[in-house]
Amino acid sequence: MSFSLAIVGRPNVGKSTLFNRLVGKRLALVDDQPGVTRDLREGAARLADLRFTVIDTAGLEDVTDDSLQGRMRRLTERAVDMADVCLFMIDARTGITPTDLVFADILRKRATHVILAANKAEGAAADAGVIEAYSLGLGEPIRLSAEHGEGLNDLYTHLMPLADAFAEKARDDAPEVDVDVSEEDEDEDAVRVPTKAKPLQVAVVGRPNAGKSTLINQIVKEDRLLTGPEAGITRDAISLMTEWAGPDGIPVPMRIFDTAGMRKKAKVQEKLEKLSVSDGLRAVKFAEVVVVLLDAEIPFEQQDLRIADLAEREGRAVVIAVNKWDIEEDRQGKLKDLKESFERLLPQLRGAPLITVSAKTGRGLDRLHQAIMRAYEMWNRRVTTAQLNRWLSGMMEAHPPPAPQGKRIKMKYMTQAKTRPPGFVVMCSHPDKVPESYNRYLVNGLRIDFDMPGTPIRLWMRGQSDANPYKGRKKAAPSKLRKHMDGKRKD
Numbered sequence: 001m002s003f004s005l006a007i008v009g010r011p012n013v014g015k016s017t018l019f020n021r022l023v024g025k026r027l028a029l030v031d032d033q034p035g036v037t038r039d040l041r042e043g044a045a046r047l048a049d050l051r052f053t054v055i056d057t058a059g060l061e062d063v064t065d066d067s068l069q070g071r072m073r074r075l076t077e078r079a080v081d082m083a084d085v086c087l088f089m090i091d092a093r094t095g096i097t098p099t100d101l102v103f104a105d106i107l108r109k110r111a112t113h114v115i116l117a118a119n120k121a122e123g124a125a126a127d128a129g130v131i132e133a134y135s136l137g138l139g140e141p142i143r144l145s146a147e148h149g150e151g152l153n154d155l156y157t158h159l160m161p162l163a164d165a166f167a168e169k170a171r172d173d174a175p176e177v178d179v180d181v182s183e184e185d186e187d188e189d190a191v192r193v194p195t196k197a198k199p200l201q202v203a204v205v206g207r208p209n210a211g212k213s214t215l216i217n218q219i220v221k222e223d224r225l226l227t228g229p230e231a232g233i234t235r236d237a238i239s240l241m242t243e244w245a246g247p248d249g250i251p252v253p254m255r256i257f258d259t260a261g262m263r264k265k266a267k268v269q270e271k272l273e274k275l276s277v278s279d280g281l282r283a284v285k286f287a288e289v290v291v292v293l294l295d296a297e298i299p300f301e302q303q304d305l306r307i308a309d310l311a312e313r314e315g316r317a318v319v320i321a322v323n324k325w326d327i328e329e330d331r332q333g334k335l336k337d338l339k340e341s342f343e344r345l346l347p348q349l350r351g352a353p354l355i356t357v358s359a360k361t362g363r364g365l366d367r368l369h370q371a372i373m374r375a376y377e378m379w380n381r382r383v384t385t386a387q388l389n390r391w392l393s394g395m396m397e398a399h400p401p402p403a404p405q406g407k408r409i410k411m412k413y414m415t416q417a418k419t420r421p422p423g424f425v426v427m428c429s430h431p432d433k434v435p436e437s438y439n440r441y442l443v444n445g446l447r448i449d450f451d452m453p454g455t456p457i458r459l460w461m462r463g464q465s466d467a468n469p470y471k472g473r474k475k476a477a478p479s480k481l482r483k484h485m486d487g488k489r490k491d
Contacts, residue, residue: 003166004053006083011059014119018146019056092118092129199253203287215359246369257283317375326358351453423458431461
């Protein structure tokens with residue numbers, strides 16, 4: 001899904017009806033009574049060959065207090081800030097109301113891309129309202145009928161160039177992962193040096209109130225992000241460009257993503273928070289190095305473990321940082337407990353750097369910079385085929401592969417197929433019979449012997465018979481008429 005589309009407008013203009021049509025299901029309640037929709041609803045939309053996220057919002061009321069309507073308005077305004085494109089709907093049969101004028105002004109100030117749609121535009125009765133919509137100053141209105149599906153081709157025409165632009169931006173921002181290793185350059189030091197055009201992409205993730213925004217403010221040396229004692233201030237993933245110099249004084253171009261705090265799924269009730277968490281998960285996929293920020297007072301809660309496991313499954317380099325170290329009294333004892341808990345609770349990230357920092361005072365940032373660059377270097381690590389085969393022979397001598405069901409597994413050779421993260425292929429007999437425990441044995445050996453602690457490592461077992469085009473093909477049964485046909489051929 002390349003972009004998100006928020007449908008906004010007055011109550012009862014047909015937002016939920018259009019939402020249901022775009023997602024192809026009756027997910028949102030629809031009624032003639034205004035104000036049925038109160039929360040944000042997100043769905044996977046489909047319009048011809050376009051795939052995007054559509055957000056149904058509450059009807060915009062001209063209310064600014066803490067009443068229900070006021071809270072609904074603030075929720076909708078936040079959705080406008082987060083969405084890539086806003087579809088502003090008006091009722092073509094009613095025409096332009098004073099409320100429409102107020103919210104058109106809001107959209108001009110807040111939204112980057114606004115598409116104006118005149119709904120209920122079927123028939124001649126709506127012509128006056130469509131012509132009146134030009135006065136909003138938001139461009140040419142689209143004549144829509146969400147109920148009957150009219151005008152969707154015009155909506156597609158408006159969305160297509162925007163979708164192409166967002167897709168191109170996503171390709172530019174996406175990190176280069178799962179890079180194939182060729183035989184010619186496997187001996188070269190292939191660590192890509194970050195540049196201003198292609199900076200090192202770092203995502204800072206963690207639970208609410210762990211100090212993510214404070215840490216990034218300390219890195220960029222200015223108050224770019226809103227902070228405070230309240231949990232959940234950051235709502236959407238924000239990227240900042242900076243040049244962060246380490247202890248050696250050499251600045252490294254980085255794009256740092258600040259994400260919303262991620263709580264347990266059961267505790268996430270607000271629709272806005274659900275959008276924020278999904279935005280944070282998307283930031284993890286765009287990152288090359290993920291910094292999992294923990295709170296020193298309550299480290300390694302279940303949600304912290306899930307976040308770290310997600311980063312590992314996505315194949316990103318992981319750095320564990322423990323914040324609020326300045327208020328810790330028994331630092332040596334606490335550090336010992338942290339390392340023990342880390343080894344026990346996150347065995348898949350064994351050896352990953354564990355750094356103690358203080359986002360408030362800036363202490364430990366040099367060590368965090370070194371850990372990020374070190375993790376990035378290991379993420380790009382390449383090992384020659386000759387080294388791998390010598391290593392594999394030694395590992396098999398120390399611990400031979402098992403023989404499940406009496407079938408002996410022969411491991412013939414090993415090579416590196418990918419980097420970012422490192423991926424290795426072992427050619428062997430009976431690859432489907434290799435137990436998971438032996439895979440872990442080889443992966444842990446790779447971490448230790450080739451100095452890749454904490455890096456996600458992918459290992460694939462392949463058999464040479466997989467390339468046989470006749471594998472699994474049954475021999476054709478002889479025809480019962482063959483003897484008669486053979487007799488005819490002799491004649």
